[in-house]
Amino acid sequence: MPRVAFFFxxxxxxxxxxxxxxxCHAVYGDHAGSFSIENGECLAGQMPPSQSKKIKNFILDNQADLMEKWNELSG
Structure with missing residues (x-):
């Protein structure tokens, strides 16, 4: 399970x-969730609102790279 990013x-x-x-999956302390690469929305799990916003912004800013990584790992 490669970590593809770490911030905040x-x-x-x-x-x-x-x-x-x-x-992708996000972990922050005791919180964990999976987030859509398409729109950055939380699909499952729980995350504090502030961190959810940071995760969504990260995903939307790095969508192309994340999709490339998704295709590499799932193919």
């Missing part, structure tokens, strides 16, 4: 052999 105490991961819609 938030780790962003992508799992190999993950299926479903393109997404």
């Amino acid at each position: 105490g938030i780790s962003i991961y992508m799992y190999m052999d993950d299926h479903g819609v393109p997404h």
Whole structure:
């Protein structure tokens, strides 16, 4: 499970052999969630609102790179 980013105490991961819609996993302290690469919305889990906003902004700012990584790991 490679960590693809780390910022403001938030780790962003992508799992190999993950299926479903393109997404990444975020961990912040005791909180964890999966977030859509398409729109940055939380798909599952819980995250404080401030961190959710930072994660969404990160995803939207790095969509192309995240999709490339998703395709590399799930292909």
